[in-house]
Amino acid sequence: QQPVQSPQAVILREGEDAVINCSSSKALYSVHWYRQKHGEAPVFLMILLKGGEQKGHDKISASFNEKKQQSSLYLTASQLSYSGTYFCGTEGTGNQFYFGTGTSLTVIP
Amino acid sequence: EAQVTQNPRYLITVTGKKLTVTCSQNMNHEYMSWYRQDPGLGLRQIYYSMNVEVTDKGDVPEGYKVSRKEKRNFPLILESPSPNQTSLYFCASSPHTSGRTPVGNEQFFGPGTRLTVL
Numbered sequence: 316q317q318p319v320q321s322p323q324a325v326i327l328r329e330g331e332d333a334v335i336n337c338s339s340s341k342a343l344y345s346v347h348w349y350r351q352k353h354g355e356a357p358v359f360l361m362i363l364l365k366g367g368e369q370k371g372h373d374k375i376s377a378s379f380n381e382k383k384q385q386s387s388l389y390l391t392a393s394q395l396s397y398s399g400t401y402f403c404g405t406e407g408t409g410n411q412f413y414f415g416t417g418t419s420l421t422v423i424p
Numbered sequence: 425e426a427q428v429t430q431n432p433r434y435l436i437t438v439t440g441k442k443l444t445v446t447c448s449q450n451m452n453h454e455y456m457s458w459y460r461q462d463p464g465l466g467l468r469q470i471y472y473s474m475n476v477e478v479t480d481k482g483d484v485p486e487g488y489k490v491s492r493k494e495k496r497n498f499p500l501i502l503e504s505p506s507p508n509q510t511s512l513y514f515c516a517s518s519p520h521t522s523g524r525t526p527v528g529n530e531q532f533f534g535p536g537t538r539l540t541v542l
Contacts (some may be wrong), residue, residue, distance in 0.1 A: 316483075317466070317468075317483075344525060344528075345525075345528055347530075347531075349531075355535075356514060356533035356534065356535055356536055357467070357514070357531075357533050358533075359530040359531065359532075362528070362529070362530065364528075402466060402467065406525055406527050406528065409480065410455075410472065410474060410480070410525065410526045410527050411469055411472065411480075411482050411483065411527075412457065412469050412472070412482075412527050412531075413469070413483065414459070414466045414467040414468070414469075415466060416464075416465075416466050417466045
């Protein structure tokens with residue numbers, strides 16, 4: 316039930332935009348997004364619940380399409396501080412939690 | 425300060441020597457979870473607990489045990505560690521709020537425990 320993320324890795328210049336996709340083979344109740352910097356613990360970014368809502372966190376926003384069982388994370392005008400590995404996460408049946416495969420994002424000056 | 429603590433942060437041990445990694449949270453959270461992180465595989469859930477005395481298997485529970493005798497503590501036990509359990513381990517907790525599923529809120533992570541089994 317592990318969600319699949321794409322791309323696996325992306326390199327951006329400061330100010331460029333990026334999109335990270337998360338796809339599941341199972342019906343989704345919600346999608347969570349986390350960012351992990353090298354050597355640190357994951358940090359929560361946002362949760363999207365059923366209903367196709369879009370949420371934002373600074374210049375990072377996300378959408379959730381429960382019919383397609385997909386979510387996308389949008390990073391606008393990227394900053395150096397956006398570098399890290401991004402994980403989506405989904406709730407499984409029985410209250411388990413599944414993190415996606417991860418997307419490594421590197422922002423260069 | 426609201427936090428999740430784990431001990432030890434680093435551990436090198438040998439095959440078969442029982443060990444316990446402790447996890448404690450001071451936020452009165454109901455849901456607690458253990459994950460292991462391996463290169464290329466992301467974070468995988470080992471066990472989770474919805475409250476005191478309520479624990480259940482995650483995606484990769486083999487070779488691990490847990491207990492939840494108190495709300496704040498959720499230790500991870502490796503009865504007979506093997507080299508394939510060499511990994512980075514994270515404990516996490518999250519609150520349960522009305523109208524949300526038990527794992528439908530932000531998870532707060534501990535700093536991680538890097539375990540090497542020789």
